[in-house]
Amino acid sequence: MRGFLVIGNKATTSPFSLKNIPGAGRMDILCRCISQAIFLSHSIRKSLEVYLLLLGDPNPPIVVKIKSDEVRRMSPDERSIAGLIRKALKFKAGEGWTETNSGIFISKKGLRGLLEDLSNSYHIYYMREDGEDIRKISYKMENPLFVLGDHVGVKKEDEKIILRFAEDIVSVSKLSLMAEQCITIANYELDRTSMNIQNTLLNYSKK
Template structure:
């Protein structure tokens, strides 16, 4: 099982955003929606062995973590608006400290990065890391930031995590996921 976790530094933590304005009213929710799609979609199918975690850190009720399970998610189409609609649907569901299924294959809970790191070891995808093509065995869980750099507090939390790069250029988070999937697919086939 492969996992991707993306930190949404400004991402709304309530349903008070417009599907017609995911970048503005959603706090760059568009970036997270593209990451969900890059994590889960194949041509005419889903990656059933992938989970995608969105760590929402914005106003007003953060942090919250939304999990998309490739094994069970339904009603997801390969466009930003579809992922945004599912996030909007689940984000206001009352939740506690454990994941609660709020829509089929989409879970929500309170808590953010610190909690996620306590549960699973993640590698950080960062352009300054070791090139994935130079690494014999790659891990199964990866952490990325949205359009913003990791904060000082986040850097402290991930200081002991291995860092990998997918190439010499800084890519958008969703493109990084796609390139990494390609590398993993080549190794597994």
């Protein structure tokens, strides 16, 4: 299992126009995060979850969850993904998860409640530029879930909550990258690590 939680500080919590996706509190960033997290060329990654915490008006907080194993009829372009998020926001979000499309769910959780749930199945890592180099610690990450902010970053009070749950602060670059680039790089480093492990096991079994 692998997961990403992206905090959309201004992302709208009501249905929005597909003609102006950035205008919906920079929903374009969140769409690209989903796209870059779950899609490969002509296929979708297995066992990957993306959580979007929407904190914009008029009805925050709302969480949208995407389960890669169950998602259907999604393309990697922003408009396709935005259309599915818009549809999800037409549903009433309750305490539990409501499925709004195959593999897409909505809930009225806040950051603390969400992290409490997630820490049952994931090891939480907080992504920040000054963290530990992911390349040095990816080998020991089991079922990691990375928490990261959008263009605004992560507010101090949210950071405090995250750090209560996080095993480590991890950095993917000394440059300040866009959220979806951080996700691509995390996937890349984890892929390399898991392939190295597979190769090692393969070599071992050959002996």
